[in-house]
Structures are given as structure tokens and as C-alpha cells.
Amino acid sequence: MKTKIFCDSADLKIIKKFNTNSLVSGFTTNPSLMRLSGARNYKNYSLKLLNICKTKPISLEVFADNFSGMLKQAHIINSWGKNIYVKIPVVNSRGNFSGKVIRRLSEKGIKLNITAVYTVQQVRKIIKNINKKSKTIISIFSGRMSDVGKNPVPIIRESVHITKRLKNVKILWASTREAYNYLQAKDCGCAIITMPPSIIEK
Numbered sequence: 001m002k003t004k005i006f007c008d009s010a011d012l013k014i015i016k017k018f019n020t021n022s023l024v025s026g027f028t029t030n031p032s033l034m035r036l037s038g039a040r041n042y043k044n045y046s047l048k049l050l051n052i053c054k055t056k057p058i059s060l061e062v063f064a065d066n067f068s069g070m071l072k073q074a075h076i077i078n079s080w081g082k083n084i085y086v087k088i089p090v091v092n093s094r095g096n097f098s099g100k101v102i103r104r105l106s107e108k109g110i111k112l113n114i115t116a117v118y119t120v121q122q123v124r125k126i127i128k129n130i131n132k133k134s135k136t137i138i139s140i141f142s143g144r145m146s147d148v149g150k151n152p153v154p155i156i157r158e159s160v161h162i163t164k165r166l167k168n169v170k171i172l173w174a175s176t177r178e179a180y181n182y183l184q185a186k187d188c189g190c191a192i193i194t195m196p197p198s199i200i201e202k
Contacts (some may be wrong), residue, residue, distance in 0.1 A: 003186040006057075006172070006194040010037040010045075014197050016052050026057035028113070028139075028174075028194045030087065043080075050081045059113040059137070061087035065094075070101045078110045085113040085137055090122050097122075099129045106131040113137040115174070118145065123159045127169070135168045137192065142185075143175030156188040164189075178202075 004025040007018045010033035018024040029049070031042070039045035046060055060080075062073040074086045086105065091097055098114075105112055106129065114126050117140045130136050140159060142152035156173060163169045170191035173181060179202040185193040 003173075003182065003190050004192045005182070005200065006059075006192055007200060008033070008174075008176070008194045008196050010034045010039065010049065011197075012037065012048060012052065015049055018197070018200070019053050019056060024056070024200065026059075026192075027053055028059040028087075028172075030061045030115075031063045043076075046077070046080060050084075053083065054081075055083055057083050057085055057111075059085040059087045059115075061089075061113075061115065065092050067092070067096075067098065067101050070098065071104060074101070074105050074110065078105075085111045085135070087113040087115050087139075090114050090117050090126065097125060099125060102126060103129040106134045106136065109134045111135045113139055113172070115139040116141055118155075120155055120158045120162070123162065123171075127163065127166070130169070132166055133168060135170075137170050137172050138163070139172040139174040139194070141175045142173050142181065143177040146177060153184060153188060156185070156190055160189045160191075 006026040006028050007024045008028045010029040060077050062070045064070045064073050077086050088098055117138055123138055145152040159171045173185035173190045173193040176195045176199055179199055182193055
């Protein structure tokens, strides 16, 4: 199985560059990347990104920390385009699981990218709360695990194993640190890896 490469960036020039590159199959962003790229108005900037990236999947994240805010923002973000995956953190800043948000959005067929996942237990909880017919990406923060001395490979492997029969659920290797991570992700059977532009160039 070929592991797809997504570009992790909100820079308009980079999105434009890689949007026509067959090596890159999609894009992931987050509010921090938006700010670094000069975004002052989240909606206006997102629409600029979507004006460039019209067909490839692109993840746009909610920035609310409470569940009612996440739900409201998710519906707004989803309305901006058909290629959008709404990015929802698996837990909020207080460590509360976003299960209710995930369930309600997934039941309505909204494509989701569940982000900042660190454990197989979290993956199992996500699976219990999604509509299996709705497309879902589960982003496992492998690089951040490696940063603190934890091997992400067993967690990725197990996550791929428990979702392999769910054709609409894809495991994504996130927070990539080096080009070698692509080979690791591919070896694990990971459907997607997201990389910053510098790693894609390598």
C-alpha cells in the first residue's frame, strides 16, 4: 500500500507550489500555522487556501476549547468546501475527551481529522464514537512521542491493525521529524503521513 503524503503548512505560496505536485495528495493546517503564515482573519485566510486547493483534501482546525464552541466552528468550517476535513483535538486543554463532538459531527457525515492522538486507547475511543460510513482521519503525533523517548511504531501498527476493516478510517503519521519517518509509516501500513515542506523537499 502506498502511503500518501500530505503537506503540513498554511503558507499560501507553499500550498500553491505543492497543489500541482503529484507527490502531495493533500494538506493539513492548524491555527498556529495559520498565524505563522500571517492570517489575521481565520475565515478569510481559509478561503484563500481553498481558492488554491480546490480538490485535494485539506484539514482546517477548530480553535475553540469548549465542546459547544467546537461544534459551532466545525459546522461553519465544513460549509466552506467539499474537500475539507474538520480537525478536532481528541481532548481539550483540560484533558476531556471530545467524544460527544466527534459523534455528533460524524453522524452528520462531516469529514473529520481527529488530532493530537497519542495512545491506542484513544484510537479505540474514537472508533466507538464515529459513523463508520463517514470519512475519518486519526492523526497520531508520532514525532512528539519520539521527542520524549517513546517509540511511536507499536502504537501506529496497532492502530492500523484495529482500523484495517474500516475503509473510511485512515491512520495518519503526524509531527514528522525526518524523511526516514516516511519509510517507517509505510512499513506500518499507515495510510497517510503529513510532513512540513522542508521534509518533503528532502
